[in-house]
Amino acid sequence: MKHVIIGNGIAGVCAAEAIRKLDATADITLIGDETFPPYSRPMISHVLDGSQPHGKLPIRSEHFYDEQKITPLLGRRAGGIDVANRQVLLADDARIDFDRLLIASGADPRPLKAEGLDHKNIFYMRTQDHAKQLVAALDGARRAVVLGGGLVGFKAAYGLLKRGLAVTMLITSGYPLSMQVDETAGHMILDELIRHGLTVEVGVSVCAFEGNGSVQAAVTDAGTRLPCDMVIIGKGVLPCRTLIPRGQIEVDLGVIVDEHLQTSAPGIFAAGDVAEMVDIARVCPWVNALWPEAACQGRVAGLNMAGRPVAYPGSLSRNVMRVFDLDVLTVGNANPRKDSGCRVLQAGGAAQGYYRRLVLRDDVLVGAVMINRIEQGGVLRSLIENRMPIRLPPERLMTPGFNFGQLLL
Numbered sequence: 001m002k003h004v005i006i007g008n009g010i011a012g013v014c015a016a017e018a019i020r021k022l023d024a025t026a027d028i029t030l031i032g033d034e035t036f037p038p039y040s041r042p043m044i045s046h047v048l049d050g051s052q053p054h055g056k057l058p059i060r061s062e063h064f065y066d067e068q069k070i071t072p073l074l075g076r077r078a079g080g081i082d083v084a085n086r087q088v089l090l091a092d093d094a095r096i097d098f099d100r101l102l103i104a105s106g107a108d109p110r111p112l113k114a115e116g117l118d119h120k121n122i123f124y125m126r127t128q129d130h131a132k133q134l135v136a137a138l139d140g141a142r143r144a145v146v147l148g149g150g151l152v153g154f155k156a157a158y159g160l161l162k163r164g165l166a167v168t169m170l171i172t173s174g175y176p177l178s179m180q181v182d183e184t185a186g187h188m189i190l191d192e193l194i195r196h197g198l199t200v201e202v203g204v205s206v207c208a209f210e211g212n213g214s215v216q217a218a219v220t221d222a223g224t225r226l227p228c229d230m231v232i233i234g235k236g237v238l239p240c241r242t243l244i245p246r247g248q249i250e251v252d253l254g255v256i257v258d259e260h261l262q263t264s265a266p267g268i269f270a271a272g273d274v275a276e277m278v279d280i281a282r283v284c285p286w287v288n289a290l291w292p293e294a295a296c297q298g299r300v301a302g303l304n305m306a307g308r309p310v311a312y313p314g315s316l317s318r319n320v321m322r323v324f325d326l327d328v329l330t331v332g333n334a335n336p337r338k339d340s341g342c343r344v345l346q347a348g349g350a351a352q353g354y355y356r357r358l359v360l361r362d363d364v365l366v367g368a369v370m371i372n373r374i375e376q377g378g379v380l381r382s383l384i385e386n387r388m389p390i391r392l393p394p395e396r397l398m399t400p401g402f403n404f405g406q407l408l409l
């Protein structure tokens with residue numbers, strides 16, 4: 001059986017390992033346009049904030065491909081898929097035959113449209129190369145501008161503050177991480193960042209950069225000029241789906257997959273940041289561009305490709321972060337629409353030094369946010385994942401020391 005995987009990230013790697021576990025003789029080819037062995041993208045933020053060295057990025061040894069008997073085609077880009085002839089078309093015109101194909105091409109940073117983007121020291125933060133360039137640019141930099149308050153923008157601002165830079169963050173929503181947390185939690189996080197020196201401008205966009213080769217200022221659409229030595233653009237990501245032949249493989253925001261992570265084309269699978277599937281908490285198709293999701297989806301796709309049918313229950317947003325003195329945990333849909341019919345319970349807040357928010361649809365927990373006292377986050381996540389009905393008054397779950405064993409009685 002000839003397996004081809006497009007994408008050398010965590011989804012592609014976990015798929016290759018799963019195939020190899022089930023089939024010692026399968027032919028596995030891994031195509032990746034980056035030239036390095038697999039590495040951790042989340043770790044890039046720790047390299048930026050100085051808590052980890054660059055050498056900690058790799059997640060597999062340099063002998064990984066030999067050990068797993070994988071043929072790596074690194075530094076090669078897949079340009080298209082010939083579904084009828086079961087071939088991947090590489091950008092250099094080579095064609096690779098497949099019996100089973102996995103699309104694990106991940107996501108690209110959402111591009112910014114602004115004048116002067118070609119000045120030096122304006123970065124996206126996605127790849128190992130970006131990490132190297134960012135750390136090099138810190139030398140002598142005093143002021144930075146971060147565009148976007150999503151996961152990457154937030155981590156960029158946090159890292160630069162920890163490095164001692166004066167950071168201005170431009171966000172369109174009123175607080176960072178607005179996809180992950182509600183307003184109360186968002187403002188607790190924002191206040192913590194401001195307490196450590198962050199300047200925030202809300203509701204403005206950058207329309208141009210000025211400089212003399214290197215960036216010296218970001219100019220906003222409100223006409224403000226923000227002097228800076230470096231800029232990080234963190235305005236979200238978009239699934240890498242340009243290679244997907246439209247009309248032959250169904251695509252929405254991401255590549256649509258069924259419960260076996262198979263696309264609309266038989267024998268072609270998708271996993272990770274590029275894939276769209278039902279979200280357990282939202283109960284609708286969603287792209288959850290997250291590391292543990294990509295790893296699990298890769299593994300499950302690999303098992304299915306190797307012939308063991310395994311259903312994937314759906315994706316789920318989850319994250320644990322430390323923001324200076326705050327521990328933050330988010331799971332599921334913590335910010336349902338007002339007309340969703342969900343019930344929201346909240347306790348604590350900035351004055352109490354902790355916060356807990358639970359979101360229920362009927363008697364099932366669908367979202368949780370915790371700031372400090374996050375020890376029970378794992379149980380909450382498991383309740384959400386397993387859609388376990390809460391047969392007690394849900395207010396009782398709000399007590400930080402609640403004994404979850406009572407739910408099983």
Ligand SMILES: Cc1cc2nc3c(=O)[nH]c(=O)nc-3n(C[C@H](O)[C@H](O)[C@H](O)COP(=O)(O)OP(=O)(O)OC[C@H]3O[C@@H](n4cnc5c(N)ncnc54)[C@H](O)[C@@H]3O)c2cc1C
Nearest residue numbers: 007009010011033041042078105106272273289290291294
């Ligand atoms: C700075 C940063 C911090 C993050 N922090 C967190 C976090 O705290 N928690 C969390 O859960 N997630 C976090 N993430 C997100 C997480 O890293 C991603 O969800 C995960 O890496 C996705 O894995 P993937 O394998 O789907 O895609 P990727 O890691 O993007 O890998 C896809 C690979 O495919 C390659 N590729 C794309 N197109 C082609 C093509 N046509 N031909 C050949 N190769 C191609 C890409 O270059 C890439 O190497 C963070 C991401 C970043 C950048």
